[in-house]
Amino acid sequence: MKLTRHNGRVGKNGAYNPKHNDRSFNINNSEHINEERAKENIYWDCFNGYRTFYDKEKECELANTFEEVEELYYSIHYKDFIEGQNERNVKNRHPERNRTTSDILKHKKTCPEETIYQIGTLDNHISPDILLQIVTDFMIEITERFGTHVHILDWALHLDESTPHIHERHVFDCENQYGELFPQQEKALEKLGFDLPNPGKPSGRNNNRKMVFDSACRALLFDIAKSYGLHLEEEPEYGGRKYLEKQDYILTKQKEQLALQEEKLEELTMKIEDVEALIEEFADITYDKAVEVVTDAVKKETHLEDIRLVEESKNWVLSPERKASKKEREYAAKRLDGVIAKIKSAMQSAVQKIQNKLMQPEVKRAGTEQIKAKARTSVLSKLAKAKITADQKNMERISQTNTHSFRDNSL
Template identity: 50%
Template sequence: MKGTRHNGRSGKNGVYNPLHNDRRFNPEHSEHIDNERVRQNIYWDCYQGYTTMEDKGKENNFSFEQIELAFYEEHYGNYVMKQNERHVKARHPDRCKEVEDVWKNKKTCPEESIYQLGTIDEHASVETLILVFDEFKKEFDERFGSNVHIIDWSLHMDEATPHIHERHVFDATNRYGEIEPKQETALEELGFELPDPEKKRSKTNNRKVAFDSACRTMFLNICKRHGLELDEEPSYGGRKYLEKQDYIRMKQKEEIADQQETILMQIDKVNENRLELAKQSRYVRANEEIIQSQEEKIKQQDTEFANNSDRIFKQGDLIEEQKNQLEKLTLEIDDIESLLQDVSDVAYEKAVEEVTNEVMIKTRQDDIQLIEGTKNWIDQPQRKASEKEKNYAKNRLDGVIKKIMKAMTAVQTVKDSLLQPKTKVKVVNEIKEKARPSIMSRLAEKKKELAEREANKKNDLKKSWNRDDR
């Protein structure tokens, strides 16, 4: 009887897919598979433990493909992320990969081993095969488990000869302290040397050859302990060196598996989506927090923009009101000539100087100061209005200042006219006999009226600013 343990990672159609191993396709169309015995198959993986066909279709039952992707994400996700950061830093973003790319790469994908005791004509019982493999797996984990990890295996009872498909991955710690899938370094850490240390490493002189030899010896020794007499002469060539009938059937299975890779049951899609969501959860949570923060900032900016827009338009209305008030003030200045008709010779020059200076001072010190204050308020950094809105408001304010200056010029013109000798003599002669006692009271009333008007205007502006700041 022959005991076989053959290894492989890929064939002419690419890396081996675990889809065939856990029967994630419809076996009714496979001639080499006895559909009545599919339910006798046994499956195991490092997350779910033992399962059977009865467990398939359940909500939380995951395929070998999903299990392996989850294993790679858990163990090598950090390495992939850090390696991508190094690629970006070195200006080679084209070299960045996803974890799934590492899982599908023929150098870093899981290696598959097939265990079989006998041939289609003569083989050990399935109970013996299970006992031998279970003992082999325990010893394998004890000796090599630090760097070689068995992810899943399946016992196939539905084909001509009972056999087991087992998939494992090699990993080691790189110079950055990260765990990455790397076969040669893993075997070096386990202490394996080249079969011929005097020669260079090659396809036939490498640590993997020494490792496979050790595994084969361990497998045959366990078989002997169970009373099996096996042909110990090794055969090479991987799964293609099974007996002829099994090899033909294996090739058929490979072709069917390749054809069925894109066809999955609906429950598998649901489970795959669940696993993908779990894998991306840390990224999703972080992105959700960033998005939420950005949405809050946008809402806050929209609110501030609306408030600033209202504030600008209110200021525009206030500027219009100031403009009207200034125009009224200009008209009131023209009325001073009628007031001066009541002034006597002694009070004439003082009245002209007092009234015109009062108007000019009020105009210069209060109006211009208030308008300049408004311009400074608009330019403050905390104002969220756009530059267009700010410039519009400031241009309107500059126009008001020009009108004030124009009014000041008009006042000066009035003053100069009133101080002309001819005008003075004529007016004084006309008012000498007027009621001289009323002059001071009229001037006082006019000054009081102007002061109250300016005070009210200043208070209105301050109240408007206070409301806008709140």
């Protein structure tokens, strides 16, 4: 028999909805579900514990459905992150980026991961009791080993479809740089000590800690199943490329490359958002520093020029060539010294007025927008050049792939 452990988060309609798992919908409209056998299903969640079909009829104090359970869990555990991030968004003048815990519950990167467990097929499978014992032992072991960063939210044993199987949903999380708990898979697995399959290469779709984690889970699940006396096929269903025809393999490889490019594009988008936030955060600092430099320069240059002119007048008055008496000349020089003092005082007042003017909200806003525009233009220019280079490389890669494909077909 084959043991199947399949993971997923999103489908064509977005993040997976747990309504299917706890049957919180009208099953009369689903031909593949046996309504009578549905009463034998078993459910568990992190707030209510074990429940059956008949327990579901009772009103729960915290949450009735898996959907409500997950909403409540995210609200309790990730509220601090959402509030902190929203405050940072407002501070950086991007309130449109604000989210709720419901938003991250439904986002493809932060929603729970769903795993399906099944041993056997329609015609040959183990009993539901043994399946439940094996998967329960496995979940207990996972919680004991990795429960600090991997949290099982809910699961359901389905006996109302063709083959007994279990749907289980969990979330990976760890603290971010601000000490706020947040769903982030790779960081959580890094905290748990999982390395990249190829540590010397950058992290990506084909080189991430989740691959190592899944491999460890698969090995653990097989060990537990063997302890129940089961003899299972250990060749995974996925990745068996020896069963694919040559062209199927080529297409699969091309799809993997496209998926990798999509992931890189998403990472680039995140980096652009980071740059945008950085521009926002430091625009005020840049403007304030510019005001300080400009006013210092104005003060220095104007101050020195005015005093130089007065000093020249003073030297002219005191020169022996003047016909006025020494007393008159000394009096005039003293008066000029007074002028210099007044210039210094007036200049200080003028500098303060300039600073106050430049720091007025409307003036500062216009100035910071100019700074951001210049910085943004520079960043976008570099990204455009990088995109042209990437497009050229992609065209060369596609051309080479098509050439190799033609040669393979001609053999």
